Amino acid sequence: MSIDDYLQAPESKTLDFKQDLSSPRNLLKTLVAFANTAGGRVVIGVEDKTRTPWGIDNPLEEEERLCNLIADSISPRLVPNVEMTTVDGKTLLVVEVFLSNSRPHFFRAEGPDAGVYVRLGSTNRQADRELIAELRRSVEGVSFDEMPMPDLSSDDLDITAAQKAFGNNRLLDEQNLLTLKLLTRHQKRLVPTQGAILLFGKERTRHFADAWIQCGRFFGTEKIDIFDHCEIDGPLPQAVDEVMLFLKKHAFRGADLSELRRKDVWSIPLGILREVIINALVHSDYSQRGAPIRIVFLDDRIEVESMGILLPGLTIDDMKQGASRIRNPVIARVFKELHLIEQWGTGVRRIFAEARELKLPEPKIEEIALRLRFTIFLAEPHAITPDTGKAHPKHASLDTTPQVTQQVTQQVTPQVTQQVTPQVTPQVKRLLTSAVGELSRAELMRAIGMKDRVTFAKNYLEPALAEDLIEMTQPDSPTSPTQRYRLTENGRMVMERM
Known part of the structure; x- marks a missing residue:
């Protein structure tokens, strides 16, 4: 220049x-x-x-x-x-x-x-202690998630959850745990890395108080009045699907009938959002304290905000051109092994390319107060109507192709008696859409607006448990005061079909 x-x-x-x-x-x-x-x-x-x-x-x-x-x-x-x-x-x-x-x-x-x-941006910001340490690590070639946690042992890892995530693709024996840098040698002992605890730690949030995700759906286009929210604090790979379920809960769905088989068409760009969420989970600066990853669903846009500014030497324009640097190589490698990342360094370019294909406004990337914000603008405003509490499009169609017909689902209430899908009553469907992350009985009741414990158990929780759509986190102690409930794989499949 x-x-x-x-x-x-x-x-x-x-x-x-x-x-x-x-x-x-x-x-x-x-x-x-x-x-x-x-x-x-x-x-x-x-x-x-x-x-x-x-x-x-x-x-x-x-x-x-x-x-x-x-x-x-x-x-x-x-x-x-x-x-x-x-x-x-x-x-x-x-x-x-x-x-x-x-x-x-x-x-x-x-x-x-x-x-x-x-x-x-165009301002200078005083660095705090954590950011100063990050600057030093970036010179030394040491990442935060590779560092050992000497006070812990392999017993602090939820190997069962980790093996479930990997399935039959990789047996998580000691050698593979070392190869993946989930374990590392420290003073002649095997200890977990920071990345391992972030990914599969039994008590993740005790060691990393802000390593969770806060999701919120707000009325209108300002972050003032909240309509619905959830907190996701499970293993990071599992969090991707849980965030997507929350976003789908507040979107609407149409059908593309131009092909031989019906194809669902969602009112929000799921592919773009999934990529942005994965990017936030992989590149967040977990050494920073103060706030979790935030997903904000507004009428006209969805914002994904994570801790940490761009790594030294990287600018927003560089990101748009495909330049990439990995802040958390342990987390990134596990996401790659689990096929959550397809190819290194292509995520941001793919986000912008897909936005162009869908004729959406260009996504926006900003560094704000030691945080990175990714904003995805929606094709149609999603206003929450006061009478139903459901989001509806401004216009009657999804503006995709002439063959796309709008099938906006109506709000499910306990008074509706017909089944929504085979073996799933409207009450159970309502419970499933609210079961984001691991929630206690009281949290589930609040999420669906129920106060009567007997009615909740009879019409909502017990049928969902019987159909293997919901499971207890402590099945051997069903009356435990710390008992929580989460979707099963079967429940996730049913949610995908609804």
Whole structure:
């Protein structure tokens, strides 16, 4: 890019403008942030808002002053390229900083704990302790999920759940657990890695308090009034299907009758959403504390938000072009083995390509307050009607092909007596659509709006258990106060057909 191109571009993750060197503190923080994040350029001598070139008085002296400020104020030592260029007879200074292999750099006046900055969009953000550690790991080539958990043992892994996920494709003996880096050797002992506990730990959320997923369906287009929500805290590979069930619960379905066999057509782009959810689970920065992965379903869009900014050296434009770096190689490899990831580095490109094919607005990727947000815009608004509490399309059809006929399912209430699918009453269907993740009896009752325990047991829970659609997490202790319920494989299949 030429200097004229820079003057036409907005400030961004890799571009900043300064009018002069009268207040060098912010400039120095910007250089620190560039060095720690993805590199960048600062153009000095330009009015920030209008992009009018004002120029620099005594440019040779100012260049020397700037180099001295950088040498005296930033640690470890940073050596950027500083060049002079002329626009409309005005001399500008262009400071180019590359992604540094000595990161984290810090502003010396604030010290190594408080003076580390990273670049988020067009702003500088002070890095916290976890992010500073992430910057160090990125230089050392060590990932958070490969690190051992020396206070734990293999007994802390739910090997049964892990083997169920892998099926017959791989026997999870000691050697394979080591190969997958679910176990690692630490001081002559075999201990689980952080990734192993995140994937299949028996007490995942005790060790990683924010390693769960919060799903919410809101009224309208603002995150103010919530209509429905659920919390998913099971094994990460299982969470993909559980999130998709929640999204389907609040979508509507049509039928494509143009082929010999009926084909379901959903009002939300399931393929895109599944890819975005997998991306969030695989690339979230689980070393960060403060908030879980969030799935927000609004009338006009679905947002997927995960912890962690992009890895150093990566920008949003890079992602759109197919560039990819793996933050959690242990989690990523397991997802690949389970065929949740098809091919390395193709997920984001596939998301944008499918959005174009479906004629949807381009998805949006943003770095917001040390989090990454992926926004998928919907083809049709999904307004929740007050009388039924169900989402309905704005128009009568799905706008796919002339052969697609709309078959919006009506809300199921206890008063409806006909069966929805073979062996599944409307009451049981209502229970299945609410059983997202592992829920207690009280949570299930709240989810479907029931208060009478006897009616709930007789018409909802017991029939679902009898038909093997719901199962207990502790079948040997049916009256345990910590008993929870979840969908069985049979229940998932029934949900897919409904």
